[in-house]
Amino acid sequence: MKITTIYFSATYTTKRVVEAVADNLSNEVMAYDITNDTSTDEVAISADEVVVVGVPVYAGRVPAMAVERLRRFRGNNTPAVVVAVYGNRHYDDAVLELHDIMTEQGFRTVSAGAFIAQHSIFPKVGKARPDAEDISDIKAFAEKSAKLVAKSFGKITLHGNRPYKVPGGIPIWPTASKKCTACGACARLCPTGAIDPESPKGVDKTKCIKCGRCIVVCPTKARRFYGIKYSLAAARFNSAFATRRENEMWFAE
Numbered sequence: 208m209k210i211t212t213i214y215f216s217a218t219y220t221t222k223r224v225v226e227a228v229a230d231n232l233s234n235e236v237m238a239y240d241i242t243n244d245t246s247t248d249e250v251a252i253s254a255d256e257v258v259v260v261g262v263p264v265y266a267g268r269v270p271a272m273a274v275e276r277l278r279r280f281r282g283n284n285t286p287a288v289v290v291a292v293y294g295n296r297h298y299d300d301a302v303l304e305l306h307d308i309m310t311e312q313g314f315r316t317v318s319a320g321a322f323i324a325q326h327s328i329f330p331k332v333g334k335a336r337p338d339a340e341d342i343s344d345i346k347a348f349a350e351k352s353a354k355l356v357a358k359s360f361g362k363i364t365l366h367g368n369r370p371y372k373v374p375g376g377i378p379i380w381p382t383a384s385k386k387c388t389a390c391g392a393c394a395r396l397c398p399t400g401a402i403d404p405e406s407p408k409g410v411d412k413t414k415c416i417k418c419g420r421c422i423v424v425c426p427t428k429a430r431r432f433y434g435i436k437y438s439l440a441a442a443r444f445n446s447a448f449a450t451r452r453e454n455e456m457w458f459a460e
């Protein structure tokens with residue numbers, strides 16, 4: 208089975224989940240990391256391949272930037288395994304939205320999963336996930352998906368609502384402390400170009416999507432969310448979403 212993976216993954220947990228799914232399906236994998244990829248060249252994926260597509264959940268939705276970047280992939284009734292990765296709060300309408308996008312692009316959803324990972328804004332929530340139990344769920348998910356692809360499959364029923372949730376946001380942006388050595392890694396890897404390489408301690412609030420990538424790639428740990436608004440939001444969030452959620456999986460009939 209030839210697999211194409213497509214993922215948007217700012218802090219690399221979606222990438223890990225998508226790779227774990229794909230590795231359990233086949234060893235012939237072609238990967239498209241669309242996190243920083245602005246290409247608009249069409250990619251056609253034929254019906255005898257399988258796509259594993261993954262996005263993080265942002266405010267209960269597929270990140271707007273991922274939606275744009277998924278539009279260049281074109282299936283021809285190609286089976287798709289749809290994966291949304293979220294930080295232990297909820298996936299809301301993101302699984303359904305990703306399925307809808309892939310359907311519009313010519314894919315047929317064989318299975319879908321909402322998998323939990325460490326929250327990229329509030330890392331105490333979902334800490335260190337995906338863990339061994341999650342990886343075992345992902346393996347079972349991939350195995351069941353492979354069996355379905357091998358025979359014919361019909362429609363899938365998913366959780367979520369249309370119209371989708373209207374995303375909200377918190378007024379916080381990451382900046383760097385004096386530990387910043389101006390190495391430029393954050394500016395180079397920011398998916399939206401929100402960090403000026405000449406002045407990397409700051410952030411362009413009009414461009415930043417709060418994805419957290421600059422925080423995880425900073426070698427000196429200079430970059431993070433600072434300030435009282437963040438501390439208050441984190442305290443509330445950490446206690447509201449401390450209870451462990453479990454992964455959910457859906458399969459076509």
Ligand SMILES: Cc1cc2nc3c(=O)[nH]c(=O)nc-3n(C[C@H](O)[C@H](O)[C@H](O)COP(=O)(O)O)c2cc1C
Nearest residue numbers: 216217218219220221263266267294296297326327
């Ligand atoms: C802007 C933003 C919004 C988020 N919204 C949600 C959400 O609605 N529900 C949730 O459970 N997690 C939410 N998260 C957490 C991410 O879905 C989670 O950390 C995910 O694993 C990040 O994937 P990545 O490591 O591939 O970037 C959000 C994270 C960010 C950065």
Ligand code: SF4
Nearest residue numbers: 397415416418419421
């Ligand atoms: S500046 Fe904003 S958009 Fe850029 S990497 Fe950091 S959090 Fe993401």
Ligand code: SF4
Nearest residue numbers: 387388390391393425
């Ligand atoms: S990655 Fe960290 S040290 Fe490097 S420029 Fe960005 S904030 Fe400064």
